[in-house]
Amino acid sequence: MPEPRSMKALIVKHDGLAESRGGTGIDSLEPYLDYTSVPVPEPRAGQVLVRMRMASVNPSDIYFIKGEYGQPRVKGQPAGFEGVGDVVGGKGLYAAWLKGKRVAFVGGVSGSGAWADYIVVPASQCEVVKSAMRDEDAAGHVVNPVTAWTMFDIVRKSKNKSFVFTAANSQLGKLMAGLARDHGICMIGVIRKESQAAHLKDLGAKHVLVQTEDGFAKEFATLAASEKPRILLDAVADQTSADLFTAMPSRARWIIYGWLASTAPTLHQPGQFIFMDKKLEGYWLAKWFRQASIVEKLRTLRGVQDRFISGAWKTEVSATIRLADAVRDLPAALERGDGKVMLVP
Amino acid sequence: MPEPRSMKALIVKHDGLAESRGGTGIDSLEPYLDYTSVPVPEPRAGQVLVRMRMASVNPSDIYFIKGEYGQPRVKGQPAGFEGVGDVVGGKGLYAAWLKGKRVAFVGGVSGSGAWADYIVVPASQCEVVKSAMRDEDAAGHVVNPVTAWTMFDIVRKSKNKSFVFTAANSQLGKLMAGLARDHGICMIGVIRKESQAAHLKDLGAKHVLVQTEDGFAKEFATLAASEKPRILLDAVADQTSADLFTAMPSRARWIIYGWLASTAPTLHQPGQFIFMDKKLEGYWLAKWFRQASIVEKLRTLRGVQDRFISGAWKTEVSATIRLADAVRDLPAALERGDGKVMLVP
Numbered sequence: 001m002p003e004p005r006s007m008k009a010l011i012v013k014h015d016g017l018a019e020s021r022g023g024t025g026i027d028s029l030e031p032y033l034d035y036t037s038v039p040v041p042e043p044r045a046g047q048v049l050v051r052m053r054m055a056s057v058n059p060s061d062i063y064f065i066k067g068e069y070g071q072p073r074v075k076g077q078p079a080g081f082e083g084v085g086d087v088v089g090g091k092g093l094y095a096a097w098l099k100g101k102r103v104a105f106v107g108g109v110s111g112s113g114a115w116a117d118y119i120v121v122p123a124s125q126c127e128v129v130k131s132a133m134r135d136e137d138a139a140g141h142v143v144n145p146v147t148a149w150t151m152f153d154i155v156r157k158s159k160n161k162s163f164v165f166t167a168a169n170s171q172l173g174k175l176m177a178g179l180a181r182d183h184g185i186c187m188i189g190v191i192r193k194e195s196q197a198a199h200l201k202d203l204g205a206k207h208v209l210v211q212t213e214d215g216f217a218k219e220f221a222t223l224a225a226s227e228k229p230r231i232l233l234d235a236v237a238d239q240t241s242a243d244l245f246t247a248m249p250s251r252a253r254w255i256i257y258g259w260l261a262s263t264a265p266t267l268h269q270p271g272q273f274i275f276m277d278k279k280l281e282g283y284w285l286a287k288w289f290r291q292a293s294i295v296e297k298l299r300t301l302r303g304v305q306d307r308f309i310s311g312a313w314k315t316e317v318s319a320t321i322r323l324a325d326a327v328r329d330l331p332a333a334l335e336r337g338d339g340k341v342m343l344v345p
Numbered sequence: 346m347p348e349p350r351s352m353k354a355l356i357v358k359h360d361g362l363a364e365s366r367g368g369t370g371i372d373s374l375e376p377y378l379d380y381t382s383v384p385v386p387e388p389r390a391g392q393v394l395v396r397m398r399m400a401s402v403n404p405s406d407i408y409f410i411k412g413e414y415g416q417p418r419v420k421g422q423p424a425g426f427e428g429v430g431d432v433v434g435g436k437g438l439y440a441a442w443l444k445g446k447r448v449a450f451v452g453g454v455s456g457s458g459a460w461a462d463y464i465v466v467p468a469s470q471c472e473v474v475k476s477a478m479r480d481e482d483a484a485g486h487v488v489n490p491v492t493a494w495t496m497f498d499i500v501r502k503s504k505n506k507s508f509v510f511t512a513a514n515s516q517l518g519k520l521m522a523g524l525a526r527d528h529g530i531c532m533i534g535v536i537r538k539e540s541q542a543a544h545l546k547d548l549g550a551k552h553v554l555v556q557t558e559d560g561f562a563k564e565f566a567t568l569a570a571s572e573k574p575r576i577l578l579d580a581v582a583d584q585t586s587a588d589l590f591t592a593m594p595s596r597a598r599w600i601i602y603g604w605l606a607s608t609a610p611t612l613h614q615p616g617q618f619i620f621m622d623k624k625l626e627g628y629w630l631a632k633w634f635r636q637a638s639i640v641e642k643l644r645t646l647r648g649v650q651d652r653f654i655s656g657a658w659k660t661e662v663s664a665t666i667r668l669a670d671a672v673r674d675l676p677a678a679l680e681r682g683d684g685k686v687m688l689v690p
Binding site: 070237256257258259261264265266267268269270271272273274275276277278279280281282283284287 | 415582601602603604606609610611612613614615616617618619620621622623624625626627628629632
């Protein structure tokens with residue numbers, strides 16, 4: 001059966017970056033996306049055409065749509081970085097080998113996107129999904145799970161027995177909690193709402209602190225003294241993050257992997273970098289993919305898939321929305337923030 | 346000739362750290378130091394007694410006296426970290442070997458100090474000074490010159506062809522300028538007063554920018570684009586430092602080795618740590634001394650001495666003050682800030 005010439009997709013309405021900096025939420029998709037018909041993209045050499053099964057919605061997608069991600073938008077292209085689908089065409093030997101297989105991928109930012117009936121991606125960026133893995137787990141198993149896996153590797157390689165995780169109610173936080181428990185490492189999760197604490201502890205976080213509560217700073221100082229966390233994995237980068245870092249012991253590393261805050265942190269104790277040998281650095285999954293060896297990537301992706309297949313990790317899906325309904329329904333689903341939102345054709 | 350039982354010294358009047366944070370200057374020494382008679386300290390096992398020839402005055406001495414350094418003061422002990430003198434006694438084999446030799450040293454913070462007729466220091470911290478080296482060069486050849494040498498090693502090992510240096514009119518800045526020129530590396534010096542620019546260029550800085558001038562930010566942005574400096578060696582840690590770092594290219598490292606500012610920097614672009622792989626860290630000479638191998642230390646100290654003996658480095662002494670006159674004369678000499686101030690018994 002030949003594939004159609006045209007498809008439905010959620011198309012980006014703007015080019016480049018925006019001046020705005022609105023933080024994590026999105027009130028309405030209408031200013032940013034159109035649900036419309038566009039031609040099915042054509043694979044070039046080394047690329048495959050994938051018929052989408054399911055796409056995940058990550059914070060980076062929302063930042064990108066708004067023009068607030070580190071990469072410029074391309075008007076007229078479908079949005080969406082990550083998903084799972086079936087390879088139905090392609091050009092090149094490896095593309096031919098992939099044909100008929102179910103693959104997961106993270107698409108580029110300048111090409112076609114995953115919030116569409118079809119996407120074109122480089123064959124080299126496709127990960128064949130084991131048959132025992134659910135679409136719900138496969139659709140988002142690269143961005144967040146590989147980030148969790150590789151950031152947890154940073155903790156393990158540092159030989160620290162504890163770490164701090166901000167915005168810990170995120171999918172990433174939940175994935176980290178399980179890894180921490182399974183490896184006997186203490187995760188100190190920092191969250192905004194008390195209601196999320198019990199679930200995060202169930203998942204494996206040893207301590208969960210609510211940053212909006214009285215006594216938060218004192219409670220953290222006590223934990224910093226007893227658990228001696230020396231790694232702060234931080235998606236927020238606001239003053240609370242800076243203050244947590246200041247309260248951590250010598251040789252602490254503040255690793256920023258996201259910037260959810262719309263305010264900027266002030267470093268009140270620059271002397272700690274000198275006398276306490278503290279460090280501030282970043283983490284970016286794209287850089288990991290560029291620098292890791294093929295063996296390291298395969299081992300990591302296989303490890304991630306096996307963890308989902310075994311049930312040690314489970315994607316908590318809070319809503320599955322059709323592309324046709326996304327402009328109307330996605331903002332409210334994201335606002336609830338109690339699980340992963342998926343898009344299906 | 347036996348050494349006397351008592352000596353003159355500048356004695357610290359307070360214990361511990363102060364709450365204050367007054368920045369780099371000092372208006373009067375009277376609140377902090379007494380010139381008085383105290384017993385000559387007794388060397389314990391592994392220590393030597395040194396008859397002082399000359400002590401240098403470093404920013405860290407002033408911070409320490411005021412209780413604003415990273416280490417608590419000990420009331421009743423002489424001030425002064427660094428100097429040169431003759432070994433006149435000691436306990437242990439190595440101490441006996443050092444007897445009669447001229448040595449330079451950096452004293453501990455909890456023991457006896459260099460702003461005195463005599464000091465006791467661990468024999469292992471003494472550096473025998475080659476006879477061709479002037480006392481003026483030897484008295485301050487550890488703290489600043491070894492810092493310059495080892496920080497310059499960071500630049501060289503990074504393979505960068507340029508670096509940025511703040512507060513570049515310091516002795517350290519002048520030492521760095523010569524190293525930079527001799528190794529064909531571009532130093533971009535940042536200073537406060539136009540009057541210092543020509544001298545710093547003479548010494549070897551390729552570019553000198555005056556931060557108080559209009560157009561400073563734009564000028565730096567242009568240089569950042571052409572010279573691509575990826576290391577910022579920074580003794581200030583204020584908003585100007587943070588803004589320089591923000592304007593630097595991807596993979597830039599901000600290395601804080603001092604905190605002259607009394608204000609704290611805000612990080613307006615935390616995303617640069619993620620997407621541009623920037624890093625913020627500290628440098629502390631004491632840590633280098635703890636971690637470097639003996640061979641590395643000997644090679645470095647010999648390299649430093651040879652550089653002074655050859656005339657490639659020269660200590661610019663602006664005032665030599667007797668201990669007895671220091672309480673009266675030292676603040677004004679430091680205020681001039683146009684060279685190194687030395688203290689002699």
